[in-house]
Amino acid sequence: MRKYVPKDNVQGKSYYTDRFWVAPRVPxxxxxxxxxxxxxxxxxxxxxxxxxxxxxxxxxxxxxxxxxxxxxxxxxxxxxxxxxxxxxxxxxxxxxxxxxxxxxxxxxxxxxxxxxxxxxxxxxxxxxxxxxxxxxxxxxxxxxxxxxxxNHPFLKRILMPDDWEGHPLLKTYPLHGDEFASWYEVDKIFGKEYRDIIGPENRDPAKVDRHDTKRFARIGYEVPFGTDISEGETQKEIEYSETLLVNYNKKESKTLDKRR
Amino acid sequence: MQVANKLSPFFENLNFERDDNTMVINFGPQHPSAHGQLRLVLELDGEQVVKAYPDIGYLHRGIEKMAENMTYNEFLPTTDRLDYIASTSNNYAYALAVEKLLGIEAPRRAQVIRTMLLELNRVISHLFFIATHALDVGAMSVFLYAFREREFGMDLMEDYCGARLTHSAVRIGGVPLDLPANWLENLATFCDKVEYELEHTYEALLTENRIWKMRLEDVGVISAEDALNWGCTGPMLRGSGVKYDIRKEEPYELYAELDFDVPVSDRCDSYGRYRLYMEEMKQSVRIMRQLIPMYGQTEPQLMAHAPKYISATKEDIMTQNYALMQHFVLVTQGMRPPKGEVYVPTESPKGELGFYIKSEGEPYAYRLKCRAPSFFHTGLLQKLLVGTYIADVVTIIGTTNIVFGEVDR
The missing domain is CATH 3.30.460.80 (NADH:ubiquinone oxidoreductase Nqo5 subunit)
Known part of the structure; x- marks a missing residue:
């Protein structure tokens, strides 16, 4: 059975729970x-x-x-x-x-x-x-x-944009934003018709796309060491910057009085 | 009438073709004197500001939301990004709030180190204020001199924790590291240097400077009553004649034992606040000098002993099974503070930085509210700017010393 996830609070939850644990109270x-x-x-x-x-x-x-x-x-x-x-x-x-x-x-x-x-x-x-x-x-x-x-003199959104939908600090609002948030910038800058071309905004910094071999390792497609993974592509030489290394590790350590 | 299309959407319903004589101008969010991402909509009658509307949120990263989704220790480095000019003050304010909730106290050596770091950060932040404020007003050389001293302060921070801007130099329950060799000597040198330069460079250049006085005197005047009403704290409040310093009135850390004065100015204007910042730096130097001999009299313990909440020392973790188990649980699950709510104010360089934490006994804070001084000082702009001239707008933004990391959070 799939684990039940409550919809009314989607915030981070403890992975480990002890049902006999009673939290103490600040006096x-x-x-x-x-x-x-x-x-x-x-x-x-x-x-x-x-x-x-x-x-x-x-x-x-x-x-x-x-x-x-x-x-x-x-x-x-x-x-x-x-x-x-x-x-x-x-x-x-x-x-x-x-x-x-x-x-x-x-x-x-x-x-x-x-x-x-x-x-x-x-x-x-x-x-x-x-x-x-x-x-x-x-x-x-x-x-x-x-x-x-x-009777507030100017009740208007302050941190989020005026045309934003949803209220971010509600417990029902996910950390990485909802459906509206993922399309907000695409819709606003390019228009709804560009949704298919651009795709939703990815707000999860830890997201790993297993098919993206440019930025990530071949997760899920691992092969034994030494196997040819070029798939017919010719290898390009990597161009490195020409900047010479600067030796910052001078013998003398920094002290305040000598750096006038 | 504005024509809205996809590339130039409506920002505001601002009417640019007006029947009266006023003009609406947009200041920021990329103005170099806006100290970050401040957008200010000003309605001008001639050169006089009739209405000011600060628009914020361009640096909103949802730090309070992140706090609800991170364990207490995970969140600590995020607090660096609030007031990034003086990161340790944020780390400390957060750590202190959690410590109050847990009911633990940092050991004496950690307290000495923390107080030193807090005051060092205050000096760094105030030097930054002097530098940018002077630059805004037009005194270029002060900017360069102040940044030189600030570099020395940041070198000290770097020697201590390895980072120059996002320090994370405080932990819940103490500090992670002891002071490195020669650090106290360097701090003493820094104190001498700052004190000398304050008197012989900044004050010599600015205090009696005719242009500086003309630009600052009677600009950004706010009465004591208004300052309290608009939620001003720190130098903004003391600059209006209200002698309230949280370090003195509600002492935390070692401030109750230390001998220092709280400067107050009843001028209520930018010049008074400038003098206040200078005086506060001198007091910080005085505090740091008192702390240097106190360090030697402390035991070497750095983190509080509270096995339920705080990991043991590295040595214990590596040698004792129970400490290792405890550490494993704390790292994988996070500490579980008791249920309760706490609001802890601290005197950050900008004003009252407080953390309200509501705990439901889970490893994640149920709600964390960061009371940032700059947020309220930005709100004050809609009162402070009205009636002033456009040339003074930049001075007034400078004198509030707002940092957008903590305004938008």
């Missing part, structure tokens, strides 16, 4: 720090769950409250910088995206991560009115995951 601590306790108290019921993981506060919230929470963090708790904003694809497992906002309090040198989850196809409200740094970050999230951001 989640109670919120005990004075500053973090204040943050959780300020958010009140808006924070569904809060814990400290590796020194940073993680607050889980409802995705609809994201503006209210981040506004409170900015205006009351002094989180004046949004360092990063992005998403994690949990579509295969839960049918949801996990979004996170990484915030920094410059005065107290504290970091808080606001985490919320949205279902597939749902949109999130933009936090650009609060943090302009989210402008590019939310565009990147839209580009990479296809998550729509409501």
């Amino acid at each position: 989640r601590e109670e919120v005990s720090d004075a500053h973090f306790t204040g943050v959780v108290a300020t958010l009140g019921a808006l924070a569904k769950e809060a814990h400290v993981e590796l020194g940073q506060l993680i607050v889980h919230i409802d995705a609809r409250d994201n503006i209210a929470v981040i506004k409170a963090l900015k205006e009351v708790c002094g989180y004046t910088q949004c360092s990063e904003q992005s998403a994690v694809d949990y579509l295969a497992k839960d049918g949801e995206f996990e979004l996170f906002y990484q915030l920094l309090n410059v005065n107290e040198a504290k970091r808080t991560r606001v985490v919320c989850r949205i279902k597939k196809g749902e949109a999130i409200e933009s936090i650009v009115p609060l943090f302009n740094s989210a402008n590019f970050a939310e565009r990147e999230m839209f580009d990479m995951f296809g998550i729509k951001v409501n």
